[in-house]
Structure formats: structure tokens, C-alpha cells
Amino acid sequence: MSDKLLLDFRSDTVTKPDAPMRKAMYEAEVGDDVYGEDATINQLEAQGADLLGKQAGLFVSSGTQANLIAILTHAGRGDEYITGDHYHSYFYEAGGAAALGSVVPCTLPVNEHGQINKADMLAAIKPDDSHHPISRLLCLENTVNGQVQPADHLTDLCDTAHQNGLSTHLDGARLMNAAIASQQPAAHISKGCDSVSLCLSKGLGAPAGSLLCGSDEFIRKARRWRKMLGGGMRQAGVLAAAGQYALFHNVERLKEDHDNARQLADKLGAIDGVDINLQQVDTNMIYMYLPADKVADLPAYLRVKNIIISPAKKGFRLVLHKDIPASEIDRLAVGVHAYMAA
Numbered sequence: 001m002s003d004k005l006l007l008d009f010r011s012d013t014v015t016k017p018d019a020p021m022r023k024a025m026y027e028a029e030v031g032d033d034v035y036g037e038d039a040t041i042n043q044l045e046a047q048g049a050d051l052l053g054k055q056a057g058l059f060v061s062s063g064t065q066a067n068l069i070a071i072l073t074h075a076g077r078g079d080e081y082i083t084g085d086h087y088h089s090y091f092y093e094a095g096g097a098a099a100l101g102s103v104v105p106c107t108l109p110v111n112e113h114g115q116i117n118k119a120d121m122l123a124a125i126k127p128d129d130s131h132h133p134i135s136r137l138l139c140l141e142n143t144v145n146g147q148v149q150p151a152d153h154l155t156d157l158c159d160t161a162h163q164n165g166l167s168t169h170l171d172g173a174r175l176m177n178a179a180i181a182s183q184q185p186a187a188h189i190s191k192g193c194d195s196v197s198l199c200l201s202k203g204l205g206a207p208a209g210s211l212l213c214g215s216d217e218f219i220r221k222a223r224r225w226r227k228m229l230g231g232g233m234r235q236a237g238v239l240a241a242a243g244q245y246a247l248f249h250n251v252e253r254l255k256e257d258h259d260n261a262r263q264l265a266d267k268l269g270a271i272d273g274v275d276i277n278l279q280q281v282d283t284n285m286i287y288m289y290l291p292a293d294k295v296a297d298l299p300a301y302l303r304v305k306n307i308i309i310s311p312a313k314k315g316f317r318l319v320l321h322k323d324i325p326a327s328e329i330d331r332l333a334v335g336v337h338a339y340m341a342a
């Protein structure tokens with residue numbers, strides 16, 4: 001353990017492409033993807049569709065773009081999408097679906113596990129009445145704040161949505177974390193969803209890119225939205241190669257991040273005054289709560305120890321990823337211990 005390595009716990013999005021991933025990018029076969037001629041992208045899209053159990057895939061620039069394209073493809077002007085009140089597709093995507101597609105969000109509270117309640121969802125679906133927006137889409141998420149959403153729960157919500165005439169989308173930015181933690185194939189977890197997105201640039205370690213998967217017909221329409229949103233990239237096979245490398249080499253290793261999160265959570269939870277909800281630590285995220293007068297100064301205190309955490313109003317979110325090796329996680333526990341004792 002040395003303080004030389006910068007430990008950045010803000011997010012798994014901070015992971016950097018390593019040498020073998022960069023080599024794969026360097027060697028990627030490329031072409032103009034808007035003409036459908038980028039062999040690496042074509043391959044990655046097919047691999048993504050296979051992994052997620054859908055007919056077709058689309059390589060897009062980001063998780064936000066994947067969700068936006070999905071919502072715009074499923075729903076139109078004056079339609080509504082039902083989602084969790086803190087799910088990313090509503091709370092952290094700048095209102096894109098409403099601003100760019102006039103799709104109205106209908107948000108529901110989620111429970112302490114990040115789950116939407118089925119009765120709440122049913123109550124939110126509007127009758128066919130000219131006063132209401134048309135309930136068109138259910139938008140789910142997995143993981144939610146690092147918490148795995150059980151496959152049965154998601155499938156039940158999706159089945160109920162379908163019975164009521166809605167389509168379903170899963171924001172699976174961290175779906176592979178859920179798959180590894182629950183030891184279930186990603187395709188099984190997302191089987192009830194008409195479309196599913198997966199980020200390659202979070203724990204999987206690629207520098208950019210997400211996959212959006214669904215039926216052939218859905219992806220055909222989604223491709224048009226991607227173009228309209230300015231997301232038709234050209235020789236982006238260099239990025240797709242990083243995504244392919246991530247899917248081959250970085251999925252199984254997510255377990256290390258989950259193990260590190262669990263170990264670190266235990267250590268932090270043992271410090272006087274530090275509150276950790278261990279039940280919440282399913283994958284690579286920990287939420288850490290301190291007494292109110294201790295919250296403001298912790299990030300600056302740790303920064304001089306070469307540790308970055310995001311500032312917090314209440315709970316600090318700590319995210320484990322491949323650029324924080326197991327050998328270094330004690331540095332955060334030692335730092336928080338010293339801070340609390342000071």
C-alpha cells in the first residue's frame with residue numbers, strides 16, 4: 001500500500017482503458033458505420049444482442065443516449081413513460097425525453113431496495129381518456145444504486161405492463177454487475193423487457209459507448225433516432241473494439257469489485273460514528289453515512305491522501321472498480337478512521 005496511486009471512488013465511469021484494451025483499439029478493423037460498413041461495430045452489435053437475448057443491437061455513444069433513443073423509439077409526443085423517481089433515465093438525464101421528444105415522465109417512489117411497487121405502477125397507468133397522457137412505456141433500471149433488482153420482480157412488472165398495453169425498457173447500465181452478483185445470465189434478467197441498454201464505459205472499463213438491444217424492428221427505428229440525435233458515428237470501430245475487449249475480459253472480474261466493496265463496507269462499518277447499510281451492498285457501491293457535522297470536510301481531508309470521493313449532502317457514494325485494486329482499499333478505511341478520530 002502506498003499513497004502514490006490515486007484512488008478515485010466517485011464512480012466506475014472513471015476507469016481508464018488499459019494497455020491490452022488500447023492495443024485492441026489500435027488494431028480494430030473500421031469502416032463508415034453510417035453506411036453499415038464498420039466490421040467491428042457490426043460484430044459488437046451482434047454480440048450485444050446475443051448477450052442480452054434480443055434480435056438486434058445498436059452501438060451508441062453513451063448510456064444517456066441509449067435511454068433517450070429507447071424512450072423516443074417506444075413513445076411519442078404526449079405519451080408518458082413510467083419510471084422510478086430517482087432512476088437515471090428521469091432524474092439524471094437532463095429531461096431529454098421531455099425536452100426532445102415531448103414524452104411525459106410519470107415518476108413513482110421506489111422502496112429501499114430501489115424497486116418500483118407493482119400496485120403503484122398499475123395505479124399510475126392511465127385509462128384511455130382524452131384528459132390523460134397515453135401511458136406507453138415502463139422504464140426500469142438494474143442495478144439501482146448498486147442494488148440488484150431480482151429477475152422475477154422485473155419480469156413480473158414487465159408482464160403486467162405488457163398486459164396493460166405498455167412497452168418496457170431496462171436501463172441496464174450496470175446489468176453485468178447484476179448478472180455477476182446474482183449468477184444469472186443477463187438475458188434472463190432482462191427477458192421481460194422489450195429493449196435493454198448496457199454501458200461499456202462503467203465497470204467494464206471501455207472509454208465510451210453503450211449498447212441498446214431489442215427486436216429487429218425496434219433497432220431499425222432506434223437507428224433513425226440515433227442519426228437524428230447526431231449519434232451516427234463513422235469509424236467508431238476503434239471504440240467498439242474497446243467494448244468488445246471489455247465484454248471478453250472484464251465481465252467476470254466485476255466480482256473482484258463486488259468482493260472489494262463488501263470488504264471495504266465491513267471495515268468502514270466498524271469505525272465509530274460511521275453508518276453503513278450492509279444490506280445495500282450487493283455489487284460495487286457503498287453508501288456511507290456520517291454525523292451531520294462530519295460530512296462537509298471529509299472529501300478535502302481524503303484528497304490530500306490521494307483519495308477522491310464525491311461530496312455528499314447525506315450519504316457518501318463510494319464506487320469500486322478495476323482501477324482500485326484490492327491491495328489499496330484499506331487506504332480509504334484508514335483515512336476515514338483517522339478523520340473520525342480527529
Ligand SMILES: Cc1ncc(COP(=O)(O)O)c(C=O)c1O
Nearest residue numbers: 062063064065088141171173199
Ligand atoms: C443507471 C445509469 N444509467 C445511465 C447512465 C448514463 O450513462 P452515461 O454517463 O454513459 O450517459 C448512468 C451513468 O452513470 C447510470 O448510472
